[in-house]
Amino acid sequence: MLYHPKWSKVKKRLMSFVCEPLHSRVDFQVINYRKAHDQLGRAVITVDKVEMLSMCTITAEREEYYRERDIRIQLDDFSYDDVFNNRALQEQAHEQLKTEGIYGQYDFFSALEEYFNSPIEASLTSNNMIIKILCMLDRRVGKRTLRKMKESISEETLLVQEFYKLRCDAENIHSSK
Template structure:
């Protein structure tokens, strides 16, 4: 499934929300593999033309398969006919991967949709690391808010902390 509406429009909107000091340094790319069965590929966030976060569908789906298998082994549940159980196992596996920072391109699109359609205050309180990263890059998040996040950011995953420090550095905010 390709992103709807067009990725070029979404990218333009996303880039317009990036704070001024980082606008020329941060970029977002979507790489689709036409020969892949679902035509999905990777979504990438780069800083100074270096990949800082890669969300590869193939990697995420492979890891999800192994997670589902592990969940089935631990629960000794191999009932593949029961739709509700299968969905629950898939959701458990998917949530585990998101907590570990293993994302597919579709996770990026989902986060983007939520980010675009929620007030910035709601997005800032999201438990989704991708949405938090988008917030940290967002010009609507001011210096006072960034300073107030100092303690809470210590509890976040390393990649979220990286984008927090990047934004603080760009805004000349001391984080020590």
């Protein structure tokens, strides 16, 4: 799925959600590789100019291919004739990658679309790590909500925990137990 709105407009909208204390520290970048066959590249979230999450399409697609192959080996299923089975295996491989935090640029765009079109309460309970990270930066998530998350944050991925700590530090909330 290609993302149609202009990135500059999308980035402006995304930055409008970033809380004030982190506004100058956090950045989102989309790097397209013109010579790539699909012209997709990477989406990057940086904090203080350090890449915290790089969502590279080439890496994600390569890893998805290997995961799908591993699933086929486990299932001893090398029949490529069944389109629905192929799609199911590909989806299973893609889900594995998402749980490990391996994303393509298209995952970032898909997460943005969901994030922009969902209330913040729904985004906070999302299973999508990218959406959770965006929530940790979101000005609509107040200090009271951040404090309430103190116990449950340990169940999140390490990266979501890092963004939670970043936000708490920026808001002068003691996030350590």
